[in-house]
Each structure stands twice: as structure tokens, then as C-alpha cells.
Amino acid sequence: xxxxxxxxxxxxxxxxxxxxxxxxxxxxxxxxxxxxxxxxxxxxxxxxxxxxxxxxxxxxxxxxxxxxxxxxxxxxxxxxxxxxxxxxxxxxxxxxxxxxxxxxxxxxxxxxxxxxxxxxxxxxxxxxxxxxxxxxxxxxxxxxxxxxxxxxxxxxxxxxxxxxxxxxxxxxxxxxxxxxxxxx
Numbered sequence: 001x002x003x004x005x006x007x008x009x010x011x012x013x014x015x016x017x018x019x020x021x022x023x024x025x026x027x028x029x030x031x032x033x034x035x036x037x038x039x040x041x042x043x044x045x046x047x048x049x050x051x052x053x054x055x056x057x058x059x060x061x062x063x064x065x066x067x068x069x070x071x072x073x074x075x076x077x078x079x080x081x082x083x084x085x086x087x088x089x090x091x092x093x094x095x096x097x098x099x100x101x102x103x104x105x106x107x108x109x110x111x112x113x114x115x116x117x118x119x120x121x122x123x124x125x126x127x128x129x130x131x132x133x134x135x136x137x138x139x140x141x142x143x144x145x146x147x148x149x150x151x152x153x154x155x156x157x158x159x160x161x162x163x164x165x166x167x168x169x170x171x172x173x174x175x176x177x178x179x180x181x182x183x184x
Contacts, residue, residue, distance in 0.1 A: 074120035082110025118162035126152035
């Protein structure tokens with residue numbers, strides 16, 4: 001089983017309470033890097049796979065070409081992953097054999113997925129398809145879609161308000177939303 005980053009690493013996340021971080025790569029690997037004294041230890045966590053696809057008879061597209069990820073703030077074994085194919089997959093990091101849950105909604109590469117710091121079942125996604133989507137983890141389709149008329153490079157929840165978030169687009173704009181005031 002392949003557990004090394006042979007493709008570009010797109011994102012890293014520090015693990016709260018540990019001297020360790022996770023990395024994700026377009027080769028589909030999530031790796032834990034543990035710091036101890038003068039040593040960095042590599043611990044393979046998961047080799048991400050896409051669900052079977054009828055267009056891929058030879059299995060060439062089976063690796064989840066991951067571009068972004070985020071850990072659930074309450075259940076840190078629950079991991080969202082965005083891919084180059086526009087998929088959002090939710091994995092259990094403690095069970096490699098469990099099939100991921102798939103969220104359907106983006107047409108192009110997902111650049112960012114972010115769990116809400118206030119609700120462990122709510123998350124946002126941003127994509128090259130010009131959209132930001134608001135999701136409930138219990139549903140496979142988005143609750144709300146925002147069309148920002150340009151590829152969306154990143155998103156962040158406000159650390160102070162459970163209903164506010166911002167997004168940046170490739171046309172050099174910052175968009176700020178508060179869905180308690182106006183969902184649009």
C-alpha cells in the first residue's frame with residue numbers, strides 16, 4: 001500500500017494538544033508527522049480512494065487526488081477531503097476499510113473545505129466552479145450555494161460568529177457573509 005507523498009502536498013494541519021501535524025497530497029495520502037526531540041517521524045494514516053467509477057475500467061482514477069482537508073472540531077477522526085475532481089469525501093481516519101461518504105455539488109476542483117468551529121455537522125466548501133457551498137454533514141447535497149462569479153480560492157469561518165464567513169476569489173475580491181442577516 002502506498003503511503004508517501006509522491007505528488008504535491010496541498011495542505012497541512014497541526015493537531016491540537018500534540019507535537020504533530022497532518023499533510024494531504026494529490027497522491028491521496030494523509031500522513032501524520034510527529035515531532036520528537038530532533039526527529040520527524042512519518043506515520044501513514046490513510047490512502048484515500050475514490051468510489052468506483054464506470055468511466056475508469058483500468059482503475060487509473062481510483063486515487064482521490066486530494067487538494068484540501070479539514071478535521072471535525074469535535075470528532076477529530078472525521079475528516080473532510082476535497083479533490084481535483086470536484087468531490088468532497090468524508091473519511092473516518094481510524095478505519096481504512098470504511099467507505100467514505102460523498103457530498104455531491106461541485107463541478108470542478110475543490111480548493112477548500114472548512115468545518116464550522118461552532119457546529120460539528122456544518123461545513124463550507126469552495127471551488128474552481130465559482131461557488132461556495134454550505135453543507136450539513138447528514139445530507140449529501142448542499143443547503144445553500146453562493147455563486148461568486150470567479151474561482152473561489154479559500155474560505156474561513158469567523159471565530160466570533162457562528163453565522164459569518166468570508167471567501168476570496170481569483171478576481172482579487174474578498175466576500176463576507178452573515179447568513180443570520182441575509183442568506184445571500
